Amino acid sequence: LPGWKKYNLTYRIINYTPDMARADVDEAIQKGLEVWSKVTPLIFTKISKGIADIMIAFRTRVHGWCPRYFDGPLGVLGHAFPPGLGLGGDTHFDEDENWTKDGAGFSLFLVAAHEFGHSLGLSHTNDQTALMFPNYVSLDPSKYPLSQDDINGIQSIYG
Numbered sequence: 001l002p003g004w005k006k007y008n009l010t011y012r013i014i015n016y017t018p019d020m021a022r023a024d025v026d027e028a029i030q031k032g033l034e035v036w037s038k039v040t041p042l043i044f045t046k047i048s049k050g051i052a053d054i055m056i057a058f059r060t061r062v063h064g065w066c067p068r069y070f071d072g073p074l075g076v077l078g079h080a081f082p083p084g085l086g087l088g089g090d091t092h093f094d095e096d097e098n099w100t101k102d103g104a105g106f107s108l109f110l111v112a113a114h115e116f117g118h119s120l121g122l123s124h125t126n127d128q129t130a131l132m133f134p135n136y137v138s139l140d141p142s143k144y145p146l147s148q149d150d151i152n153g154i155q156s157i158y159g
C-alpha cells in the first residue's frame, strides 16, 4: 500500500460549508485527522495559505480540475485522493449534503475520518465494523472507534 514518504503532513481548509459554524468545521476536521494520528507517527499541521499536502474543500457536481464529480444530495458524500503530489491527499466534501456536528444530516467528523483514511493510502474494506467500510454508518462520533481492520491497515503503511 503506497503511503506518504514523510510523517509530518500539512492540511488546509480552502472553504467552509454554510451548514456549520467555522469553529465546528475546524474541530471536525482536526478530530478526523486525530483518529489516524493517534495510531501512527503521523503529525498534521494546519496552514491557512499556500499548498498543503491535504487540501480540503466543499464542492458540488463538476468542480475545478477534479477528475471526479458529485451527485447532489445523498449518494456520494465525499472523495479523497491517495498520497502523492498535486491532487494526492486532497479531500472534497459534497456541499449538497447537510453537514452537521451532531444530530440530523451527515457527521462531518465521521465522513472526514473516513476520507482521510483514503488520503493516507487506505482503500475500502468489507469489514462492516470498520471506518473504511464503504457505507456511512451513523454511530455516535465520540464512541466511533477504529476497528482492528482500520488499525492493521494504517499500521501496515506507517507502522
Ligand SMILES: CC(C)C[C@H](C(=O)NO)C(=O)N[C@@H](CC(N)=O)C(=O)NCc1cccc(N)c1
Pocket: 074, 075, 076, 077, 078, 079, 080, 110, 111, 114, 115, 118, 130, 131, 132, 133, 134, 135, 136, 137
Ligand atoms: C465510490 C466513492 C466515491 C463513494 C464515496 C466514498 O467512499 N468516498 O470515500 C462515498 O461517499 N461513499 C458513501 C457511501 C455511498 N453512498 O457510496 C459514504 O458514506 N462514504 C463515507 C463514509 C463515512 C463514514 C463511514 C463510512 N464507512 C463511509
Ligand SMILES: [Ca+2]
Pocket: 070, 071, 072, 073, 074, 075, 076, 077, 094, 096, 097
Ligand atoms: Ca452527494
Ligand SMILES: [Zn+2]
Pocket: 114, 115, 118, 124, 134
Ligand atoms: Zn470511501
